[in-house]
Amino acid sequence: MKVGIIGSGGREHAFCVSLKNSNKIDKIYCFPGNAGTSLIAENIETDLNNFEKLKEIIQKLKIDIIIVGPEKPLVDGIVDFLEKNQIKVFGPNKISSQLEGSKIFTKNLCKKYNIPTANFGVFKNQDKSLSFLKKCKYPVVVKADGLAAGKGVYICERFDQSSNAVKEIFNGKFGEAKEVLIEEFLKGEEMSFFIISDGESYKKFGTAQDHKRALEGDKGQNTGGMGAYSPSRLENLKLEEKILKRIIDPTLKGLKDLNTDFKGFLYAGLMILNGDPFLIEYNVRMGDPECQTILPRLKTDFVEILKACVDKNLKSTRIDWFEEKSLCVVLVSKGYPEKFQNNVEIKEISALKLRENEYIFHAGTKIMENRIYSNGGRVLNFVTKSHNLKEGRNDLIKLIDNLHWENGYFRKDIGFKIIN
Secondary structure, eight states: OEEEEEEOSHHHHHHHHHHHTOTTOSEEEEEEOOTTGGGTSEEOOOOTTOHHHHHHHHHHHTOSEEEEOSHHHHHTTHHHHHHHTTOOEESOOTTTTHHHHOHHHHHHHHHHTTOOBOOEEEESSHHHHHHHHHTOOSSEEEEESSOOTTOOEEEESSHHHHHHHHHHHHTTBTBOOSOEEEEEOOOSEEEEEEEEEESSOEEEEEEEEEOOEEETTTEEEEOSOSEEEESOTTOOHHHHHHHIIIIIHHHHHHHHHTTOOOEEEEEEEEEEETTEEEEEEEESSOOTTHHHHHGGGBOSOHHHHHHHHHTTOGGGOOOOBOSOEEEEEEEEETTTTSSOOOOOBOTTGGGOOOOTTEEEEESSEEEETTEEEEOSSEEEEEEEEESOHHHHHHHHHHHHHHHOOTTEEOOSOTTTTTOO
């Protein structure tokens, strides 16, 4: 079987590694991929906004299934386009992708179907937003409506912070903004909860806890993710039942009422308060770096699961997991999530010795003349699968230290809530 992966991050490299472990795979293509994927797949440079050109390449290479990794092509309707051209695709259609493409779409769905979430208001201009914020009880959360690469969320302790957030959003920091979302701050513990669906049925696909803040102790700016561990320490059957009944099921019903279904990975970002789940946001794809912690724990052949989804046969597919836990530490470029330098060579990466159950998933990297260079804010994901997360994390820190890459930084406290 030939499989194509759209995307260039750590999630897509993790997909590649999982697929490569299957004896059903003949060839993997990545559009455009990164330095890591180039070692096990064929990278193809193409404009992901040019669906027509992408379709021509897929048809010429006779690729059996396309997996769409990142959110932008999904929100832009790549699944609808490729399916119209008889290409099998794993990922949600344009309507379903609004769950991530518009935070306001999701909030209105929550309101209509009584899905527990933070109280919120939607404002169409700066003046009305600021007038509301002056009366708010702090902290509050200010969000850009559209896609913002995980960075369009401001947790504000004071009026001046929220005022600045609103101004940045309306001034186009995350693209044109017609509306801003302001919601109450929920104080609990975050949890990433995943399902996989074929459009008719769904199955659970693991949990994780992401660490979004740039600095140790959950300080500093929000990022796309500095690390994660899986499963979440909050995972239990009683909570899982509440999540499925109160959040996942009514969401899928809401999509059905819009005459559509959901196929692919659905990621619910949750806040758990006193044992009850509240929806913070949806992502319509695997999380990054959660994907890099969840996939190494997957026992079932990943290809079988994907094929079952595109063939609408997930119900009869069993998904099994290894018992070990996993932990991911992300090495990022200095200056991230603000300004950082690209094209810095990572000289000693090929000299690193990985032990069994240790992985390095490339994210922001590229290969030029057989040398690997940084090509983004989040550069490398160091992952371990073990029964002891503290020992595993210590091993990863040693591994990163042995890289001697002076242009990077990382958090040494990933998993601090579960590691004594």
